Amino acid sequence: MRYGEATVTVVDPRSYMTYQPFLPEAAAGSISPRHVVVPLRRVLPKEAEVLTGRVTSIDQDRKVATIAPLVGDAYELPFDYLVIALGAVSRTFPIPGLAEQGIGMKGIEEAIGLRNHVLEQLDKADSTTDEEIRRRALTFVFVGGGFAGAETVxxxxxxxxxAAKYYRSISREDMRFILVDAADRILPEVGPKLGKYGKEHLESRGVEVYLNTSMESCVDGHVVLKNGLEVDSDTIVWTAGVKPNPALARFGLPLGPRGHVDCEPTLQVKGMDYVWAAGDNAQVPDLAARKAGVENAWCPPNAQHALRQAKVLGDNVISGMRGFPQKEYSHANKGAVAGLGLHKGVAMIVLGKKTKIKLKGRLAWYMHRGYHGLAMPTWNRKIRVFADWTLGMFLKREVVSLGAIESPREEFYEAAKPAPAPAAAAQPQKTEERAKAS
Structure with missing residues (x-):
């Protein structure tokens, strides 16, 4: 756009964007958590104004959005054109105990929390002689076998x-890792053969993989699986898929059967020539798949489509402002890559309609890191991520738990609390009472 032609306002409850494919590596300490996020105000110093808050409702007739800032009263923000890109949230089910015990993997805060929590479990197990507490602390349950679940475990x-190398009383054999998925295979995005390899690879490392199985309960950490297995665990990681942000229901938009914003191939919301949507919250027809004969195909919720949709959306918004025709979004799947830990991974590369290259092991892991490293937004973050990986080749992994970071004021609060009255100060009062009684 020409300078001064429009004002672009970005409203988000966080002042940064998270590159979610790197969350498993951030949870394992392979990448610094700060390098997985991109500060919005830094990358959009002139292009946009950033408001830290939430859009609570949208009046489509008046073209006004209601903003709830971090502090203060809500206010209205008028607009001419609207882009909906709320993304997705964790898809959960009414499983008893899940809300209290589960740990998600959708944000950098959860990745940091998971890392600190897991290392704290090792500290807990090493400091006790109670075998039940020790076994519970060293049992880790992961629900969901897609990219997020398989990569995280x-x-x-x-x-x-x-980390176990630095504990005298803990070895890998003392730990129990369990991966549960309701489907008949893990990593469905890379195909059945690579999915089978991923399962066998994890099992070779001591991970118990249970397919066609769901979790029925996890009250107080007591995990009950549909196949009858019951274990006690303080670590229950939930990665069983995503769903569109439920806030979409308050925006007066046409929604699909699963809650996505119903869009045309141009990314315009159906029936609205001033609203566009993209990414995980949008239901966009997959034209490439439909041309290949797949009926009712929709673009899957992944970074591969979201990044490319954003570019088409940006062009279409300007075209809409100037009265030009809209461009349809079409992208053929280029494959998928997944990391399963250091030097281990799977990759499927699509070169044509019938040509697919399937890789596994170290070469696939290199492709995983190379693809996502280059896709990471901004050169600042690209360089920092590659620097983290380079240092990791020569330096040992950090295994420090900073669990206290979640409640940093606790120690100061204890120090600042008023001291209780000493016992000696109460003695004179008792003497006076005895004198009166006599």
């Missing part, structure tokens, strides 16, 4: 294997 298993 692979990275975390690598991390605790390294």
């Amino acid at each position: 692979g990275e975390v298993e690598d991390m605790v294997r390294d």
Whole structure:
């Protein structure tokens, strides 16, 4: 756009964007958590104004959005054109105990929390002689065998294997890793053969993989699986898929059967010529798949489509402002890559309609890191991520738990609390009472 032609306002409850494919490596300490996020105000110093808050409702008739800032009263923000890109949230089910015990993997805060929590479990197990507490602390349950679940269990298993070397009373054999999925295979995005390899690889590392199985309960950490297995665990990681942000229901938009914003191939919301949507919250027809004969195909919720949709969306918004025709979004799947820990991974590369290259092991792991390293937004973050990986080749993995970071004021609060009255100060009062009684 020309300078001064429009004002672009970005509203987000966080002032940064998270590159989610790197969350498993951040949880394992392979990448610094700060390098997985991109500060919005730094990368958009002139292009946009950033408001830290939430859009609570949208009046489509008046073209006004209601903003709830971090502090203060809500206010209205008028707009001419609207882009909906809320992404997705964890898809959960009404499983008893899940809300209290589960740990998600959708944000950098959860990745940091998972890392600190897992390392704290090792500290807990090493400091006790109670066998039941020890066994519970060293049992790790992961629910969901897609990219997030398989990559997270692979990275975390690598991390605790390294960390166990520094504990005298803990070895890898004392730990129990369990991966549960309701489907008949893990990593469905890379195909059945590579999915089978991924399962066998994790099992060779001591991970118990249960397919066609769901979790029925986890009250107080007591995990009950549909296949009858019951274990006690303080670590239950939930990665069983995603769903569109439920806030979409308050925005007056046409939604699909699963809650996505219903879009045309141009990424325009159906029936609205001033609203566009993209990414995980959008239901966009997959034109490439439909041309190949797949009926009712929709673009899957992954970074491969979201990044490319964003570019088409940006062009279409400007075209809409100037009255030009809209361009349809079409992208053929280029494959998928997944890391299963250090030097281990799977990759499927699509070169044509019938040509697919399938890789596994170290070469696939290199492709995983190379693809996502280059896709990471901004050169600042690209360089920092590659620097983390380079240092990791020569330096040992950090296995420090900073669990206290979640409640940093606790120690100061204890120090600042008023001291209780000493016992000696109460003695004179008792003497006076005895004198009166006599």
